[in-house]
Amino acid sequence: MSIQEKLETYQRDCGRIREEVGKMIVGQRDVIDGVIVCILAGGNVLLEGVPGLGKTMLVRSLATALGLDFSRIQFTPDLMPTDILGTTMLVESEDGKRHFTFEKGPIFANMILADEINRATPKTQSAMLEAMQEKSVTIGKQTYQLEQPFFVLATQNPLEQEGTYPLPEAQLDRFLYKLFMKMPSLEEMHTIMDRTTSSDTPELERVITKEKLLEIRAFARAIPVAPHIQDYALRIMYGSHPEHELATGQTKQYVRFGASPRGAQTILLTSKIRALMDGRDNVSTEDIRKSAVPALRHRVILNFEGEAEGIQTEDIIESIIERTPEQKK
């Protein structure tokens, strides 16, 4: 199969995933695309939104459409790492002998919904770190590889911040995208009401296999990026660094730390997925622009002035995009 044919096939598959999820989730096109991009890129997503917007539904729908195992972990302050990772138990066998057996926790699934992750203690949160980055879990002296594809979708509730433990920067950096679930429009709400309050509940089908998913992921990574496009992505990343010559005025005024190189990697990688989803074998500046905001918004740390003035990191990144010329001067 030629590249062009593969492109067309994968584009179609992606479209089908989108359509399938769209049966359950009305609207939220950007969030669905973003989540699909992150799954195809092999990364994790931090989803922020008020309760009831369909975060769990989105992950469940995706797991169904992709034919993946799904686990939901509700993070609470008393949640222990073993509650997530699993624990070693003394088990008596049929012959009466007793031995220790590792009982896997909910982390051992393809797709994890870490609901309200900021409510757990940092100790529990850090238990997620290895799994998210290394795709493995170490219990005692035993390391268990997690089955691929592995994908964590963590949610945060922007309300009720009391008694929460904000995610540390190191952990935030492990999420490819941070996405916001917005309130659906009136029209979308009508559709949601119709679908969820009647007897006709849409049934989801598996549209893609795990293997295919991994194949698409490998293909997307192989898509080449032209130097001037890559340069554009890097210039955007440097634009978020207040001390850099490419920094904009807003960056200099409100940003304490700019995005890490992992941010630039994320932009390029997710841009490739977006190109693939668009049926192209080249990455464009438009892909870069689309990827930049969700990829960098949780990686740019505001300074006191920025926090005090309620500046949103999205605004800063958008201003950087606006002021960064596509052509290198």
Next chain:
Amino acid sequence: MENRNNVDIAPIQRLVDRLAVRIRVQRALQFATTAAVFAAMLVMLVLVLFKTGWIDFAVFLKFTGVAFAIVMGGAIMGAARRLDPIALAQQIDRSHGLHDRLSSALSFANQQPASDEEAAFFAAQRENALKSVHLVDLKKAAPFERPSDIAPLVFFLCMGGLLFMVKPVDHRQPLPPAPVITHQQILDSATLELERDRLEQIKEVLEDVDDPEVKEILNEMEELLEKVENQEISEKEFLEKLDELEKKLDKTQGDTSAEDLAEQLKEAVTDLKKDLDEEEKKLIEEEPEVKEMLEALESGDMKQASKMLERLAKKLENPENMTPEKLEKLAKLMEKFADKVNPDDPKLRELAKKHEDTVKKLLEKLDKNKKLSDRDKKRLERAQKDLKDAQQKMQQSTAQKKSGRQLKQIQRQTEELSKKMKDQAKKNKDNMAREQGGEKGKDGKSGEKGEQKQQGEDGEKKDGQQQGKNGQQQDGKSGDDKKQDGKQGKGKKSEASKQASEAAKQLGAQGDKQRSNQAREEAKRQLDDMRESLKRGNKGDSQKDSKRGDQMKDFMERSGKKDSQNNDKQGKGAKQGEESKSGNQDGEQSNQKDGKQGSESSKNTSESENDQAGQGEGDKQLGNESQMDSQRVDVKADGKQGKTGESKSEIIKGASEEGFASREYKDVYSDYEDVVEEVMEKEKVPKGYRYYIKRYFQLIKPREQE
């Protein structure tokens, strides 16, 4: 752009090249427009300069050329700017929604694939991009844009057109007259008149003296006064100019040997007059030239003396004018005068005489006693040494001092003149005897020759080598002349006459110097006076000034009558002068004296004259009149009104109209002035008082109408 993979991206390349051309043209247009704005400004400026005449047409054309070059340069600069093909391809991608297909293809064409997989991706991407080429419309990628500076360009072009049509004023038109700076009047017209008058006097002194430097300074002083009159100079400038002139005068100050010479000649004449016997006195009385010459020398006027000597020389030309006896007496007189002329320093001479007397006394004592005490011996030795020193010093002083040398020369010339006169007398006697005895001139020739030789020898002995040579030459010449004279008789000038003429010349030259020095002194004093006039003079009140000026003018006009008229009316004028004087001094007194003329006339006279002479503006500086009210008792003595005759004022006015500057008055004035000048020189009279004294004498000075 280089294609490293040898893949066919030519269509994309061509597209980019075509776009580059399009963009270059647009940029050239844009830059040219911007440059044209500046060029238009330049052309406008140059046009204005050309039209106002600041620059000529050739320069205008040059600048127009420069403006054109600026436009062309702008266009070339715009077209030549570097264009990035990737950026151009991106421009096409953006304008056609190609998602960087073309730019990526171009970029990949330049990039070496890392793997087969990547190469496959490059190829697929290129194919994909090539499929889009036919969709590209360059007009859409780089639509024609109107140059951003077109509006200002149009504006400046319109302005330029208007300027071209308008005719501005040429800067070469005649400039408005320079503002006239009028300074305050620093000297009133009366003072100016007086200063001019004094300058004229100094000039008169210098009339027959060749001293261009002083004349130039005097001219400058005159110009300065003119500037003051025209109010072209400020007080400060005036004083600065005076200082400058004074310095100039000091620089050109001549030697004072003429004054010393005059002084010594004066002494000589005084000595001579003491030693004159009756015959000589009689001779002087009979010969006016000699008398006046001696008088002139006595008064220190060498120029006048020179004139008289010249006259005497003329007189000597003709032997008939003077008898040989008289000539002989005159020669003796001259010899005597020559003896009196002593070039040595009188003090040194006195000292030498003193030592000489001491030596003489001591020598007499030695002769008498045949022996001298030790003390006397020492005294004699010291006196002899002192005498020698004094004589040496005298010689040195005479040789060093210019006046001494000149006096010596005059002395020698006088001696020569005396000899020549004697010779002339002898010759005249011989001639007369020959005429009487019928003899003729061979003996005379030889005799004269012998005489001449002797004279030459005398000259050598007396005056040293150089003088001796001169003597020889002179004598040789005169000897030749005498030969001729002997041959040709009375038609030629006599030797004595020539010698007298030469002496007159010598004296005249010294006289010129003397006059020149006097003029310098006068000029210097005049500068002081002008400075003092500025300090004391009136300024500011132009009305009073003009009134005073008119009065002064009127006074000068009236006083400046011709001599003949003055002589005719002399007696009357003097009388009237007296009367008017008494009227000026005391009105009441005049009333008593001139009762006939009546009270009215006396009153008028006293009032009118007091107004002018006693209470004028200038006399304010003398202070207010004394207040005597407490002791004075006013007595009114009315005179009787006369029916006939003129009033006193009429008489005085009439006298002044006719002129009262008589010769006698001139003499009196001259005497008084001399005395005053002398006193002022000797006494330390303050400058302020000196000013008033001089001013007074200037005012009362007798004048002659030109």
